[in-house]
Amino acid sequence: MKPMFGPKRFGFGVSPRGWRGWGLTLVVVAAGIAGPRFLSGSWLTWAEVALVGAYLVVVCLTYSRDV
Numbered sequence: 001m002k003p004m005f006g007p008k009r010f011g012f013g014v015s016p017r018g019w020r021g022w023g024l025t026l027v028v029v030a031a032g033i034a035g036p037r038f039l040s041g042s043w044l045t046w047a048e049v050a051l052v053g054a055y056l057v058v059v060c061l062t063y064s065r066d067v
Contacts, residue, residue, distance in 0.1 A: 003064030014059055021062070028055045 004021035005014045016022045031051055039047050 003066075004062035005059045006064055006066075014063060017064075024055070024058060028052075 002020075003017055004024065006017045007013075008015045016025050028051060032048065035044055035047055035051075
């Protein structure tokens with residue numbers, strides 16, 4: 001399985017690699033934008049925290065420096 005995320009070419013941080021990394025990033029951004037439409041109050045806060053946490057776990061598990 002190819003890595004979904006790797007180091008940025010310039011600067012610090014992580015960048016999507018390939019269509020799976022970009023697809024996951026797009027889904028997370030779309031969910032973050034659509035969240036306030038469907039949730040409110042503390043549910044929105046916890047949903048956003050869970051979304052970012054799950055995204056970071058996937059980034060950590062699919063990161064490779066050898067890209």
